Amino acid sequence: MRKAGLDLRRLAAIYVGGVIGALIRVGLAQATPHGPDSWPWGTFAVNMVGALLLGYFVARLRDHPEDSVAHPFLTTGICGTLTTFATLQLELFEMIDAGHLGLATAYLGATLAAGYVCVRVGIGLERRPRETGA
Numbered sequence: 651m652r653k654a655g656l657d658l659r660r661l662a663a664i665y666v667g668g669v670i671g672a673l674i675r676v677g678l679a680q681a682t683p684h685g686p687d688s689w690p691w692g693t694f695a696v697n698m699v700g701a702l703l704l705g706y707f708v709a710r711l712r713d714h715p716e717d718s719v720a721h722p723f724l725t726t727g728i729c730g731t732l733t734t735f736a737t738l739q740l741e742l743f744e745m746i747d748a749g750h751l752g753l754a755t756a757y758l759g760a761t762l763a764a765g766y767v768c769v770r771v772g773i774g775l776e777r778r779p780r781e782t783g784a
Contacts, residue, residue: 663719667727671700675732686748690741693734694761700733701765705772 675696682692707724714720738761745754 657717659719660717660722663723664727664730667723668731671728671731671733675734679737686741686744687750687753689753689757690737693737693741694757694764697733697738697761698764698768700729701768702772703732704729705769705774706776707772709773709776 678696679692682690682695684690684692704725707721707729711718711721711724738758742754742758745751745757
């Protein structure tokens, strides 16, 4: 049975992972500026990489102990701050507000479809048979 209360180790793992993920995302966003009339490649890229990593980490850590800090560090921490639903929403709003409904629709559809594929690929990568060293 899980102990009720705050687990400071897990909270610290989420915090450290969150700082790492956020710094990567902010750096990429600054390196790939865009306007409401162009594809937001930075956001799209971090969301796809984050979805791929999330699928892999969730599959890889499936058998880890509940009290392990690896899961909160990698999934909630790094992947949770690397990916950005709020920025996606803001970009969609700006595209639609600027009259680029077709671009917004394509961006949303591509993000959902490619994100799903990335999660599945991440899970599949973990399920590959591992080669044993001889």
